[in-house]
Amino acid sequence: MTTPAEAFAPAKVNLTLHVTGRRDDGYHLLDSLVMFADIGDRVTVRPADEISLSVTGPFAEGVPNDARNLCWRAAQAFGAPVAITLDKQLPAAAGVGGGSSDAAAVLRAMEAAFGRPAPVDPLTLGADVPVCTVAHAAHMAGIGERVLPLTMAPIPAVLVNPGVSVATPEVFAALASPDNAPMTPWPEGGGTAATLRWLATQRNDLQAPAIACAPVIAEVLDALKGADLARMSGSGATCFGLFEDAAAAEACAAELSAAHPGWWVRATTLR
Numbered sequence: 001m002t003t004p005a006e007a008f009a010p011a012k013v014n015l016t017l018h019v020t021g022r023r024d025d026g027y028h029l030l031d032s033l034v035m036f037a038d039i040g041d042r043v044t045v046r047p048a049d050e051i052s053l054s055v056t057g058p059f060a061e062g063v064p065n066d067a068r069n070l071c072w073r074a075a076q077a078f079g080a081p082v083a084i085t086l087d088k089q090l091p092a093a094a095g096v097g098g099g100s101s102d103a104a105a106v107l108r109a110m111e112a113a114f115g116r117p118a119p120v121d122p123l124t125l126g127a128d129v130p131v132c133t134v135a136h137a138a139h140m141a142g143i144g145e146r147v148l149p150l151t152m153a154p155i156p157a158v159l160v161n162p163g164v165s166v167a168t169p170e171v172f173a174a175l176a177s178p179d180n181a182p183m184t185p186w187p188e189g190g191g192t193a194a195t196l197r198w199l200a201t202q203r204n205d206l207q208a209p210a211i212a213c214a215p216v217i218a219e220v221l222d223a224l225k226g227a228d229l230a231r232m233s234g235s236g237a238t239c240f241g242l243f244e245d246a247a248a249a250e251a252c253a254a255e256l257s258a259a260h261p262g263w264w265v266r267a268t269t270l271r
């Protein structure tokens with residue numbers, strides 16, 4: 001007999017996102033440094049007669065509760081019927097991998113509940129799902145299937161979403177050129193200050209096309225200009241500010257929450 005299980009689905013943050021080519025099938029080649037927040041969604045799975053999904057939490061509205069949801073598809077791919085609950089704490093279509101992290105969490109929870117590894121290639125659920133199965137600092141390449149875990153010092157951060165959803169395919173379609181330079185090597189072992197200096201020389205190639213789709217992203221980046229580094233994550237609209245000091249991140253989050261009550265603002269630590 002199997003037991004219920006719970007798993008955390010942390011927000012994914014692309015500290016860099018270089019688009020270095022496009023395959024014949026239209027998918028883009030990526031070179032990205034990814035870390036994960038200590039805020040996120042939470043899933044529980046309970047063995048049942050058929051798959052079902054109940055979505056709760058502050059961002060439940062508009063999230064599908066059927067086979068369109070990546071949680072549902074992850075359970076189908078695992079090949080066992082479960083009743084899933086998804087506590088949606090992350091904004092959707094926000095560049096923080098919400099659905100992808102939820103899918104990876106369902107696979108983790110089902111592995112615990114059924115006591116066997118998920119017989120699933122995570123890439124079949126989405127380009128961000130492989131890195132979300134690792135769920136901590138990693139270098140991501142290919143279209144998302146090549147994931148190399150990294151040992152990185154935790155980085156204090158603020159995440160800000162202005163409440164506009166951005167569709168990933170539209171942002172890729174608005175990219176001026178798919179052929180851009182890859183990352184230069186990350187200064188491994190250099191500590192947070194060296195990582196922040198290096199990050200300032202890297203890019204998110206989807207930032208300009210996302211701003212063209214949703215100009216408010218430029219306002220968010222401007223509001224984060226007190227951070228040691230400010231950039232957009234994924235295909236947006238969520239942006240992040242990075243700090244050497246956790247107290248500075250907390251202070252920035254408090255100030256932005258007060259100035260922009262309609263924005264989603266969270267201080268966090270990336271790992």
Ligand SMILES: C[C@](O)(CO)[C@H](O)COP(=O)(O)OP(=O)(O)OC[C@H]1O[C@@H](n2ccc(N)nc2=O)[C@H](O)[C@@H]1O
Nearest residue numbers: 026027028100126127128129143144168169172234235
């Ligand atoms: C932008 C990122 O968030 C960066 O981490 C991911 O690459 C997107 O990952 P995802 O949302 O899991 O992406 P998928 O659901 O697999 O693909 C959504 C759409 O994004 C575009 N897409 C996605 C990944 C990729 N490497 N190249 C692409 O061109 C394609 O138009 C695809 O139809």
Ligand SMILES: Nc1ncnc2c1ncn2[C@@H]1O[C@H](COP(=O)(O)OP(=O)(O)OP(=O)(O)O)[C@@H](O)[C@H]1O
Nearest residue numbers: 069070092093094095096097098099100102128234
């Ligand atoms: N578990 C889920 N949570 C939120 N949205 C989901 C989920 N499963 C499917 N979706 C659908 O996927 C769309 C994209 O949402 P998601 O939060 O995964 O995007 P994202 O944060 O931009 O992801 P990425 O960073 O991987 O591009 C939503 O508009 C929603 O209809």
